[in-house]
Amino acid sequence: MKPPPFEYLAADSVDAAVQALADSGGDGKIIAGGQSLLPMLNFRLLRPSVLVDINRIPDLAYVRDDGDRIRIGPLTRHHALETSNIVATELPVLHEAMGYVAHLAIRNRGTIGGSLSHADPAAELPMMSLLLDARLEVQSLAGRRTIEAQDFFLGALTTALEDGEMLVEVNLPKLRKGTGWAFEEVARRSGDFALACVAVTLNADGGKISDVRIGMMGVGETPMRATEAERLLAGQRYSDAVVAAAVEAIRVAVEPNTDLHASSAYRRHLVGILAQRAIAKAWDRAMEAAHG
Amino acid sequence: MVEPVAIRITVNGVEYEKSVEPRLLLSDFLRNDLGLTGTHVGCEHGVCGACTVLVNGDSARSCLFLAVQLDGAQVETVEGLGTVHALHPIQKAFHDCHALQCGFCTPGMLMTTIDLLKKSPLANDEQIREGLSGNLCRCTGYENIVRAVRMAADELKAREANEAAS
Numbered sequence: 370m371k372p373p374p375f376e377y378l379a380a381d382s383v384d385a386a387v388q389a390l391a392d393s394g395g396d397g398k399i400i401a402g403g404q405s406l407l408p409m410l411n412f413r414l415l416r417p418s419v420l421v422d423i424n425r426i427p428d429l430a431y432v433r434d435d436g437d438r439i440r441i442g443p444l445t446r447h448h449a450l451e452t453s454n455i456v457a458t459e460l461p462v463l464h465e466a467m468g469y470v471a472h473l474a475i476r477n478r479g480t481i482g483g484s485l486s487h488a489d490p491a492a493e494l495p496m497m498s499l500l501l502d503a504r505l506e507v508q509s510l511a512g513r514r515t516i517e518a519q520d521f522f523l524g525a526l527t528t529a530l531e532d533g534e535m536l537v538e539v540n541l542p543k544l545r546k547g548t549g550w551a552f553e554e555v556a557r558r559s560g561d562f563a564l565a566c567v568a569v570t571l572n573a574d575g576g577k578i579s580d581v582r583i584g585m586m587g588v589g590e591t592p593m594r595a596t597e598a599e600r601l602l603a604g605q606r607y608s609d610a611v612v613a614a615a616v617e618a619i620r621v622a623v624e625p626n627t628d629l630h631a632s633s634a635y636r637r638h639l640v641g642i643l644a645q646r647a648i649a650k651a652w653d654r655a656m657e658a659a660h661g
Numbered sequence: 662m663v664e665p666v667a668i669r670i671t672v673n674g675v676e677y678e679k680s681v682e683p684r685l686l687l688s689d690f691l692r693n694d695l696g697l698t699g700t701h702v703g704c705e706h707g708v709c710g711a712c713t714v715l716v717n718g719d720s721a722r723s724c725l726f727l728a729v730q731l732d733g734a735q736v737e738t739v740e741g742l743g744t745v746h747a748l749h750p751i752q753k754a755f756h757d758c759h760a761l762q763c764g765f766c767t768p769g770m771l772m773t774t775i776d777l778l779k780k781s782p783l784a785n786d787e788q789i790r791e792g793l794s795g796n797l798c799r800c801t802g803y804e805n806i807v808r809a810v811r812m813a814a815d816e817l818k819a820r821e822a823n824e825a826a827s
Contacts, residue, residue, distance in 0.1 A: 370705035374663045377683030377729050400730075407725040408706035410684075420683065422730060448719075472795025473776060475707065477719040478726075559794040 372410035376419040380426055383508055387535055389421045391510045395532040397421055401444055401483035404475045423535070430480075432456060441539040443482025447494075451476060459543045460501065462550035462568055466493045469552070472560040482536045485521070488528045488591070491562040493554075495522055496592035498539065500568050500584030506538040513537070522591040545580065548572055549655025551647040555639055557630055563587040564631045567595075567619075567643040571602070573655035578602045578611075583648075588625040588640045595619045598644070607652050615648065616641045668732040672697065673741030681728045688712045690728035691738060699739040699768050703797070710796030713769040714738050720776035739768035742775075750820070751775065751813040760809035762800035769796050774810050778817060786811065 380386035390397045398417040400406055401424065409415045423429060429444035432453045439459055441450070450456055451467035470476055470484075470493050484494040485505065498505070503518040507530060521529050530536065544550065554566035565588050571581040581602045583595035598615035605611045625636035665680040672695060679694055688705070691697045691714070703709035705724045712723040715737040743749035748756060751774050761767045770793065777784060777792035784792060789810045790803075798806060
């Protein structure tokens with residue numbers, strides 16, 4: 370349970386970090402918080418030639434209000450997101466989700482850039498970036514490019530990041546005023562990875578459901594949007610029958626694994642219950658905002 | 662062979678200059694290089710919480726930190742809390758509440774509690790349970806640990822009120 374040997378380089382700029390990644394020829398790794406990377410190193414699941422530490426790069430940890438969008442630096446710690454007033458005000462569903470991310474000691478150290486780049490299928494931040502239509506800014510020696518969250522998560526622990534690329538900013542659109550939202554998760558123990566999780570944002574326009582987004586995780590190889598359920602809900606008046614149809618569509622769409630913690634059938638059942646609760650709660654919040 | 666890297670690190674107020682291999686975990690650095698064996702190593706992959714210490718004031722798993730990353734950092738371990746004759750209020754509360762049996766998880770529980778009560782001095786029992794959820798105990802059933810943290814929180818609040826009054 371000790372890491373294999375590697376060279377260590379503390380980068381002092383993003384340029385230096387991506388240069389070091391390029392110099393490593395593909396087997397270098399960025400270390401941010403290290404809360405997923407260190408366990409993998411301790412298990413020797415990874416044998417990087419060099420670890421490029423980005424913790425000493427100035428100005429990589431921030432949450433900025435940028436008009437209709439929020440920009441988050443890749444080195445922003447989970448605890449900083451959890452306690453950010455900007456997040457609490459503009460993205461309350463993300464604020465709620467942060468309380469479910471691991472445990473205090475891990476939230477003190479883990480980062481949003483690390484969580485997204487690691488892409489655990491049962492982690493909150495990858496799912497939230499997908500739910501909230503995040504744009505992920507990445508940089509390499511070749512320059513910068515933008516990857517939409519929906520194109521980023523390719524499989525368990527697999528992302529669209531190419532060798533030599535580093536995530537340098539997470540850019541999220543603010544929620545429209547009056548947006549209803551909900552976050553529902555079940556885990557065996559507070560802070561553990563989810564057995565299943567659903568988050569919803571929607572609006573109530575003239576008594577009808579609009580702009581509905583449903584994110585799910587723990588029930589597949591990547592976090593997912595429930596696109597069929599979103600389609601079934603859009604433009605409808607809220608009713609138990611409409612929600613039941615969406616829930617059924619979600620249960621059909623997912624292919625959860627069976628493992629030590631829960632069977633596939635249980636996770637499929639659970640994700641439907643969580644979706645039902647989340648849609649109802651989001652609708653109540655949207656109606657409250659519309660009439661409050 | 663990877664070249665060792667020189668670091669300067671302050672642990673419990675004492676400054677050390679050491680040369681470390683990049684892959685050396687903070688937990689092993691504390692125990693083997695500094696002889697501070699109060700920090701216990703359980704799972705070595707961030708699940709059990711036994712090795713929790715404070716890094717620059719915040720609780721952290723020392724098995725998920727590389728010593729080489731800590732050049733210039735301040736680390737606090739259980740050895741920095743209190744002594745046998747002058748227990749820290751959190752240690753005293755654990756003692757009074759019978760919040761330990763074998764004691765293996767205790768250093769991690771204590772260091773976690775320091776951070777928990779710093780960030781949430783008014784924590785209710787639910788928040789205490791959530792705050793301790795990353796630390797495994799195989800003996801106590803947790804009830805007495807929660808009681809101890811509750812007692813410590815009340816004691817620390819009372820001390821603060823006294824200090825404010827005087």
